[in-house]
Amino acid sequence: MDKKFDKFINNFRVLIKDLGLKNSTQREIILKALFHSKAHLSAEELSTLIKKEYDSSIGIATVYRVLSFLEDHKVVSSINIGNANSKAYEINPSDHHDHIVCTKCKKVLEFFNPDLEKLQVEIANKNGFKLIDHDMILYGICAGCKK
Template sequence: MKRAKKKVFADFMSQKGLKSTKQRDIILDCFLSSDRHLSIEELYLKLRSKHPNIGYATVYRTLKLFAEAGIAREMQFGDGQTRYEHVSEGEHHDHLVCTRCGHIEEFENETIEKLQDEVADSRGFLIERHRLEIYGLCANCRK
């Protein structure tokens, strides 16, 4: 899976006439071996320990490239930071966000999606995408 995404990214880059660099390889490795929901800042700090010479701007631009290549997705959870989520082949899911520890869980619910379609239909609305986030306390933080 990790290897597959590396290939997707390599293909995307060569197709776009962009170059493979040490930094991009390092950032991709770090991203793929991280949490599923990571902010630029978090990834930057994680990299700094081993690669203090990689700049914030490079992490920022590289994550944008990941998004364009389809291996990452930009997400806003209302804390003022953009997070990047791993994307796996056309899959979609919604989120449970813990307001105490920041932990993010994913879930899917076919019935909810279907009801959304019905709502949209009844208003003549054509759905492009949606977001559903449930905020509260995760099982751990409820103790």
């Protein structure tokens, strides 16, 4: 058994109970697939992965609905990977990181830059804000696509 995932799913079940909802197998399969993929996946990719590796068919509309529910409750987070409706999802990371996205192949890389983090706090402070959160996504063409 996967201890990390067990812990994660137990915490999730507590949240579901607190919300007065019932456990749902589909919700948990979606979480399991995303948890173990270690990637940033679109709803379509997630649906395909679930069919292939979890031998379970969850309609794309359900995947979207569940992801949006999970995002509202901060269990997953998403980034925009290009056009209006293309989002890539990941389990909400415990350590903060930012993203760089290839607009051609939609590859997503993660980065963390302490100087950049500090600068954002400074900018907020200078404007009289206390920084709570930020979204930093760089868009470009990856090394593979540049060739």
